[in-house]
């Protein structure tokens with residue numbers, strides 16, 4: 608199939624035409640929200656004063672999203688030059704105390720002295736679904752994108768695993784699995800090195816008007832999800848009630864995840880550092896400037912937008928053609 612002028616003009620239209628329109632295309636959940644009079648992105652609110660760290664949400668995420676997890680081909684092709692080391696979590700799928708391609712949510716625990724007491728705070732960690740996500744804006748291949756309902760997703764059919772999304776994410780959320788994805792067909796020894804994975808906010812459930820698995824699995828009602836302005840209002844009211852603090856409202860220019868804690872987040876972040884509970888796969892809770900307000904990021908995003916759209920469409924076509932061949936429908 609050749610790329611006509613019409614198909615390359617619009618990334619959104621192109622992806623839709625390819626059936627890859629989950630990214631950047633209006634999702635039914637947003638349609639439902641609009642039908643109810645809301646045109647806003649969906650945001651989650653996490654009341655950390657309720658979280659006991661039981662891990663039910665983590666288990667539900669792992670179980671429900673298991674069909675999306677990678678099944679790599681081994682041995683991995685050697686990279687030339689060996690600049691990009693393989694990242695293989697396929698033999699460590701049980702790891703649930705950090706983010707991996709097989710674990711998109713984990714619980715961080717911080718112990719702090721606050722108001723004369725020793726306080727333990729459990730914090731469910733995953734992608735925050737930024738309002739202006741650098742991972743999506745700066746992916747050179749258009750593999751990461753934001754839906755109209757606010758969900759930020761990585762298209763595993765298009766991602767080449769170059770990890771730009773992780774480099775530019777203030778929390779280094781996406782995690783790479785080598786030996787899977789389109790790079791194996793295109794440039795197995797030279798490009799990419801796998802596929803990046805992260806929380807996709809259970810997009811297929813949200814598209815049907817249902818709630819993400821971690822929200823429904825929690826026995827203590829820690830999480831809720833709804834239109835962004837409503838969740839901001841609720842987060843502020845909750846923070847007022849508990850004389851607490853909010854994280855996610857301003858960070859990185861604003862996210863669609865709001866944590867409300869009875870303890871200041873800088874104390875939680877310091878406690879995580881002291882307990883060596885932050886680092887690769889274990890995000891911090893520090894302050895974050897708006898990364899897309901940075902001039903060089905903004906310039907790159909402007910430059911990349913049309914190119915990434917074409918790249919995503921082209922890679923999507925290649926991925927579709929490869930799948931056809933594997934399914935025995937090719938020429």
Ligand code: SF4
Nearest residue numbers: 734735737740742776
């Ligand atoms: S938290 Fe990171 S991975 Fe998630 S949307 Fe923001 S920039 Fe992207």
Ligand code: SF4
Nearest residue numbers: 668806808809819821
């Ligand atoms: S929204 Fe879905 S994918 Fe994301 S952490 Fe919760 S259960 Fe996992």
Ligand code: SF4
Nearest residue numbers: 658659661662664825
């Ligand atoms: S959010 Fe709920 S399910 Fe998850 S660890 Fe906390 S209390 Fe348990």
